[in-house]
Amino acid sequence: MTDETRLVAHGVHLAYDQRRVVHGVDLAVPAGQVTVIVGANGCGKSTLLRALGRILRPVEGRVELDGRDLHRMRPREVASVLGLLPQQPVAPEGISVGDLVGRGRHPHQGAFRRWSAADADAVARALALTDTQDLVGRRVEELSGGQRQRVWVAMMLAQDPRILLLDEPTTYLDIAHQVDVLDLLADLNQQRGTTVVMVLHDLNLAARYADHLVVMAAGRLVREGAPADVLDAECVREAFGLLARVVADPVTGCPMVVPEGARERRGATYSKVSLT
Known part of the structure; x- marks a missing residue:
């Protein structure tokens, strides 16, 4: 394997019991970067991660690791390069x-x-x-x-491994430990060049830690790229069916999603509570 280990999905269709849940995804995981996959529940993001981790074989298309069909490689050979942490190990x-x-x-x-x-x-x-x-x-x-x-x-x-695949690595963690784990993964990426691919539910954490953001909806990849180029109000509405404003995070400058709920649409006001 080279230092720039490449993981690529070509026209991947994925199914459970012949029910297709991912449709024709093309994705080249940027080597040496942090990629975060986001989308509504049931959109296929965890299923796609399972295919990238050699757990689920495509019904059409293929996943390649350094140009070789991932599902034709020996398990030990794959495991020495690629690690997968499922959602509920x-x-x-x-x-x-x-x-x-x-x-x-x-x-x-x-x-x-x-x-x-x-x-x-x-x-x-x-x-x-x-x-x-x-x-x-x-x-x-x-x-x-x-x-x-x-x-x-x-x-x-x-x-x-040279590539880490993680499905909801912040599950069960309070906010402090969520940040600790994501900081750790970011440090591994920056210091060792480890390629990181993870599924996250929290859009703001995704935008903060991703170099490359992948947005899925209804089993398809609808947008990908740098968070600042991808995440806007139309993207949030398309992928999540949610009205929201996207503003700059005051700490990082990354996109920050601020949902507009029913109260905001009705023009409701909130009382201020003193924290002192």
């Missing part, structure tokens, strides 16, 4: 945090899975980056939802 019953994170090293080990100093270093680094060192001896099933999510991210980091 399931840990083996009774497994400890340390053992789960250590499983991220399996693609880099031989048939006898001999543990090496490099493996130990990678696991220690992943635990430190996700602030989960103190959880090593605990069973995964004992953790809170937020702790569990950070442990899964640690396992992905221990795998050390």
Whole structure:
């Protein structure tokens, strides 16, 4: 594999039980950037991510990794380059945090899975980056939802892939830990050149962290590009059926979506509450 590992979908159609949910998507994931896929519930964004991660085979079209058909490559070969964190991962019953994170090293080990100093270093680094060192001896099933999510991210980091695919990595996390995880992924991208592709529901977080924003509606890719070029009131209405204003985030300058609810359309006013 080259340093610029390329992941591309060509005319991909995806289906569950012959019911097509993604229709003819062409997507070239920009190498070394953060790509965020957004869209309304049921639009096919998680399904597309599963195809990019070799979990779901297209009924038409193909996904290529460095010009090779992803679904014809050996699983271990793919796993050494590409890591996928699904929306609701399931840990083996009774497994400890340390053992789960250590499983991220399996693609880099031989048939006898001999543990090496490099493996130990990678696991220690992943635990430190996700602030989960103190959880090593605990069973995964004992953790809170937020702790569990950070442990899964640690396992992905221990795998050390060149491409990270994450389906809702901020699930179960409070806002502080959401920002922590997204900052971590952004740092990995900037410092190591790791290509990151993730599905997010929060449009404002998506606009803040994405280099490349992909907007889906009804199983189709409707817009893609830099957030400032893609995200406007018409895009929000088209993809989400939501009336909104798009203004500049006062902190980052990125697009920020401000929904216009029924109260605003009726001209309702809000009373100001003192926070002092």
